[in-house]
Amino acid sequence: MKDSTMHLMDNEILSRLPVPEIREETFQHSYKQAHRREDIRLKPPKLKPRYDTNFNRDHTAHAISFRGDDPEGVADSSLLGSTYNCSLNETYFEQCFTRVAKIGEGSFGEVFKVRSKEDGLLYAVKMSKQLFRSDLYRQERLEEVRRYEQFSGHKNCLKFYRAWEQEDRLFMQMELCRESLDSYLQRKRNIPEEKIWSILLDLLLALKSLHDRNLLHLDIKLDNVLIGDDDSCKLADFGLVIDVDRANKNQATEGDSRYVAPEIMQGNFSKAADIFSLGIAMLELSCYLELPANGPLWQQLRSGVYPDDFLQKISEELQHIIKDMMTPDPHKRPTVDELLSNKRFVTMLQRRRHWELVNNIKQVLRKSRRLAWSKLCNLKTTVFKIFISILTIFRFHEYPSDQCSDAYSAPNTVEKKRPPHLRSHLTTSTPTMNSSKAKARIDFHFDEDIDFGQQHSTPYNNHLSDNKMVNSTPVIHNHSGFRSRRDLTKTCFNDNSEAISLDKSTFSYLDDCDSDEIPSMRKPLDVSSVRGKKLFSKFDEDTD
Ligand SMILES: Nc1ncnc2c1ncn2[C@@H]1O[C@H](COP(=O)(O)OP(=O)(O)OP(=O)(O)O)[C@@H](O)[C@H]1O
Numbered sequence: 001m002k003d004s005t006m007h008l009m010d011n012e013i014l015s016r017l018p019v020p021e022i023r024e025e026t027f028q029h030s031y032k033q034a035h036r037r038e039d040i041r042l043k044p045p046k047l048k049p050r051y052d053t054n055f056n057r058d059h060t061a062h063a064i065s066f067r068g069d070d071p072e073g074v075a076d077s078s079l080l081g082s083t084y085n086c087s088l089n090e091t092y093f094e095q096c097f098t099r100v101a102k103i104g105e106g107s108f109g110e111v112f113k114v115r116s117k118e119d120g121l122l123y124a125v126k127m128s129k130q131l132f133r134s135d136l137y138r139q140e141r142l143e144e145v146r147r148y149e150q151f152s153g154h155k156n157c158l159k160f161y162r163a164w165e166q167e168d169r170l171f172m173q174m175e176l177c178r179e180s181l182d183s184y185l186q187r188k189r190n191i192p193e194e195k196i197w198s199i200l201l202d203l204l205l206a207l208k209s210l211h212d213r214n215l216l217h218l219d220i221k222l223d224n225v226l227i228g229d230d231d232s233c234k235l236a237d238f239g240l241v242i243d244v245d246r247a248n249k250n251q252a253t254e255g256d257s258r259y260v261a262p263e264i265m266q267g268n269f270s271k272a273a274d275i276f277s278l279g280i281a282m283l284e285l286s287c288y289l290e291l292p293a294n295g296p297l298w299q300q301l302r303s304g305v306y307p308d309d310f311l312q313k314i315s316e317e318l319q320h321i322i323k324d325m326m327t328p329d330p331h332k333r334p335t336v337d338e339l340l341s342n343k344r345f346v347t348m349l350q351r352r353r354h355w356e357l358v359n360n361i362k363q364v365l366r367k368s369r370r371l372a373w374s375k376l377c378n379l380k381t382t383v384f385k386i387f388i389s390i391l392t393i394f395r396f397h398e399y400p401s402d403q404c405s406d407a408y409s410a411p412n413t414v415e416k417k418r419p420p421h422l423r424s425h426l427t428t429s430t431p432t433m434n435s436s437k438a439k440a441r442i443d444f445h446f447d448e449d450i451d452f453g454q455q456h457s458t459p460y461n462n463h464l465s466d467n468k469m470v471n472s473t474p475v476i477h478n479h480s481g482f483r484s485r486r487d488l489t490k491t492c493f494n495d496n497s498e499a500i501s502l503d504k505s506t507f508s509y510l511d512d513c514d515s516d517e518i519p520s521m522r523k524p525l526d527v528s529s530v531r532g533k534k535l536f537s538k539f540d541e542d543t544d
Pocket residue numbers: 103104105106107108109110111124126158174175176177178179180219223224226236237239528529530531
């Protein structure tokens with residue numbers, strides 16, 4: 001009886017909400033990378049920039065800022081600091097930063113951890129993946145700069161330093177955060193409820209600053225929340241932010257389908273859509289639930305059917321607030337102010353204010369310690385370089401040369417007994433830098449000698465057979481019920497979207513790696529978002 005009722009309810013839900021039409025490969029950036037060469041052959045040549053400016057003809061970097069009078073947001077190079085010499089052949093990025101590592105990638109940008117040559121501190125630089133192909137595309141990217149500048153002063157929004165464009169690409173220098181909330185969840189799995197309340201409060205405060213200005217974020221998800229040095233959560237990725245008054249389906253772009261509010265499918269954009277996304281993100285965070293990207297479970301979560309067995313783990317108070325935020329009817333969802341007036345948040349805010357001074361002092365101390373350490377590191381590096389130079393002069397030391405690799409092919413040499421050596425030239429998927437220095441060369445020691453060319457995707461993917469790529473947004477074909485993220489940690493998907501189990505032997509080359517750590521190890525370079533995917537196709541058909 002119960003089954004048939006559920007069945008009827010499912011059918012009713014299915015007829016009510018359009019399902020996002022998302023094909024598997026839209027989630028699989030790595031998949032796209034693997035087929036990149038063929039793609040290039042079939043595609044017409046890339047469009048040349050069409051916008052009518054003279055800025056990049058001379059390849060000089062130009063600062064972008066909306067803080068001045070210019071509504072176009074274009075400022076001169078003086079804002080870029082004194083270190084930059086535009087007559088040199090190197091880009092501003094190369095001249096002023098040392099690239100430490102690639103820390104993230106989304107649908108629009110690649111993010112690098114860098115050290116500034118100006119002050120020796122670490123920052124994050126987000127570089128747009130695609131060249132500006134049109135004025136509109138460039139304006140859209142620049143809009144993100146405007147929003148970052150607007151919210152940079154808020155404690156719970158990502159701090160922004162400067163932006164510039166060079167060679168038809170946008171660069172943004174931002175505070176470096178420890179990790180995203182998504183990778184934090186992947187690492188911790190069971191986050192204490194106290195912490196979840198604190199995260200929710202941080203994000204509500206960030207969202208309030210947007211909603212008070214009549215702006216919508218439209219891409220709230222765990223991947224777009226970063227954890228700062230002071231342990232607070234910061235809302236990031238303002239690429240889809242839009243004014244409520246302009247928010248209709250022609251101007252706005254919907255975010256990740258896992259977090260999208262149901263009414264967005266009807267082209268109805270409002271502040272309530274952000275509340276829904278935050279609510280479902282909190283459900284994922286507190287219950288470690290794998291959010292579906294489409295299908296019946298996607299429908300259920302948007303129709304007032306909640307995964308009660310998962311929700312049992314958390315207090316009724318938290319359950320209640322999450323369910324409220326996920327109410328299917330956008331008009332019945334609480335606003336940010338209503339949520340913040342909850343007694344619990346009021347008490348938490350009072351306590352925070354009480355400790356504000358102590359926390360600020362702690363933060364200043366931490367920053368000065370880091371600054372002193374980075375100066376010390378610079379000093380150590382200089383001393384070491386001088387020492388090596390002296391040794392080289394007296395021929396006690398030789399710099400490694402490319403000839404070294406020949407030793408591996410020489411028979412009966414000592415080197416042959418070394419562990420097999422894999423050389424991979426990792427470059428970004430967007431080779432912007434002319435200088436060969438820009439290509440980070442990384443050597444890995446794995447089981448076999450493999451050279452896999454110049455793709456940027458994570459090398460361990462290549463140990464799996466072709467296209468068994470793992471992505472942070474896998475398409476789930478199991479509709480039997482809600483799943484914990486834990487269930488997917490040892491699963492990846494093959495060409496036919498069939499789940500394949502990954503056991504530790506698959507990753508045997510990761511010798512001392514605990515199998516539980518596998519997912520987080522392969523996570524960082526995955527593309528998390530399906531932003532910009534057209535979800536309206538069904539709606540469009542219906543209305544046409
Ligand atoms: N300041 C930062 N510090 C640390 N990591 C960062 C920072 N900015 C971005 N990242 C990492 O890089 C990833 C991609 O960044 P971001 O979301 O800004 O790019 P995007 O292309 O706009 O993404 P999306 O696909 O969500 O639209 C983030 O999910 C995060 O993991």
